[in-house]
Amino acid sequence: MKKDILIRVCMGPAGIAAGGKDILDEFKRIFHEKKIKASVGKKCSSHQVGCMGLCASDVLVDIVIDGIKTVYQHVKPDMVEKIVEDHIIGGKPVHRWMADEILVDFNKKQMKIVLSDCGKVDPEDIESYICADGYASARKVFSSMKPEDVINEIKLSGLRGRGGAGFPTGLKWELARKAQADTKYIICNADEGDPGAFMDRAVIEGNPHSVVEGMIITAYAVGSEKGYVYIRAEYPLAVERLRLAVKQAEDKGFLGKRIFNSDKNFNIVIKLGAGAFVCGEETALIASIEGQRGMPRSKPPFPVNKGLWEKPTVINNVETLANIPYIIKKGHAWYSSYGTEKSKGTKVFALTGKIKNTGLIEVPMGITLREIIYDIGGGLDEGKNLKAVQTGGPSGGCIPASMLDIKFDYESLAQAGSIVGSGGMIVLDNDDCMVNIAEYFTRFTQSESCGKCVPCRIGTKRLLEILEKITTGNGEEGDIEKLEELSEYIKKTSLCGLGQTAPNPVLSTIKYFRNEYEAHIREKKCPAKVCKHLLIYAIHKDICTGCGACKRVCPQEAIVGDHKFPHRIEHIKCIKCGACYDICRLNAVGRS
């Protein structure tokens, strides 16, 4: 009996967090111990893969026997032995651990292009990517296409920059191609600073070669010999896998001198970011690569004319670049058949927050929010109601539950006061306070403002002060109007995208959830019971049995009472941490 057996263990960001490495080690150990390779067949391999998508079910394990795939979810090391015994040796899959049903629903409305090989190829092995047709597009470009043809192909595909702003990629390349200079640079922007977004991380960790290949094709199209990847130092595994990918591509002759046996040279240098959100902005990113404080400058001149060291520079985001090999491989007509009239192709989203199926999804542009939340995401946790979806991170806004049928594309979202952005999508339920969310993002942009221009430096500070006033119960009539007025000024007068979009979370929450602001200001109440300054904790003496659980967790010793008699909270000592509320099983601690 000879069989092809392939085991894939998810080692994306969540897979690792859930213990993916232990699972893989356990498979290897058992295989070694039982001499599976000898007894079952020659071709038996187990390896790690990048994010498989459905992070909520991690660790996910694929068992592929003769092409038939079975997926297990929530795998723990002690489950491995049974899977090997029953399934691999015995031929009977362990049904109760399988994830196939949930995966069918999760994948039904998705369309995977960028992620098509993510979760299949071993990110640390170039051969694995080559087996999946990797580098075929780069080869094709070098052997049979003129740079103008490549640019034209991308233009016709309708691909727009996936970093957030949505500038047509082909057009950007054309402008750089036409710019006159002895040296041109290309930069891959992997500085994923958006809190709540992990698409770039997952793409690089899952399929780093697709990004390298995208860069090679871009370099050929615009005529560049040197590329940089500006990547966050907070993503050490992504950095490591990218370094390895570059090294392997060099060894294969895909990078370096006379690549693909042509007369072209191309090198990639990896530069680590040092933690500054503003460096996602093109000109600030360039300053950072040059070794300066990452401050933006006014545009024009645009980087395609005057970028890194004053030379024409193309900056593309990770996801944009990862799309390129697939567009070249399958053609512009295929790519542009997905999406809407103005927003072509697919978009990767990091779906998180109060949703059942958290994870990484790729959907055709133009899909509705309802389809994403309910069909793919499986809806909210039991008993919770959808309140809003926050998209685009600190530059984006909140879309209320009433607008569930909105289409996801650049234009529709802009109209609703949000953006596609880099692709973070955070689902909020009734336990989330929208004023608190606005305050959270404003605090983030305020602390990340580089300080070069006054509207952003001082404007966001003032915005934050007003929001803090409201959430601590000191809000006054007129504060909402002040927020709106100030926001408009900041948007209009800031130097770069950070400031120009910083008020979006404030404006969109006021637009759709004005009543929550009013409740905070007029009634000094937080309807979602989040803003701790407005909360009062108290123990219902009729329910309390005096078990003392709350007393033990209270860090302030603010709870008094004798054992087996109702307790009470001394409000003067209470810091409203909520530890008592969380621990009480009888719901005797009230919060109002």
Added chain:
Amino acid sequence: MKRSNEDILHRHLENNGNIISLLQDIQAVFGYIPRESIYYFSEKLNIPSAYIYGVATFYSQFRLNPAGKHKITACCGTACHVKGAEKIIDSLKLELGLDDKEDTTKDGEFTLEKVACLGTCSFAPIVLIDGKVRGKVKHEILVREIKSMKKKK
């Protein structure tokens, strides 16, 4: 310290790097950016120390003070925020006795660091203890763990 600085200088000149890479090297060796290093490189590279400070203070990665023996990194990304990161940070601060401006305990045992997003949003809220990921953490369990780490000291 002098010896280490010389090594870094050597590597730096070889790679003909920039100030950010230099600072990253310094931090990799010392765990923070010592004042002496800034003066040393200012002199050797003929760059005003104010300029080096300017870059070091701009980026959140760089620390100007030594970190504690154990590093606790709390993610403050949006997903973590809506799943209670603030509560976790508050309870950690309380347990470690840190006020709003401190990030390291007086005995130099613990440093509590906040980061913008670790990109593991599906497991929110996330806390790293000495680099090891703790997903879907609960504050009371974390506090218990810190307490036992304190005892082992």
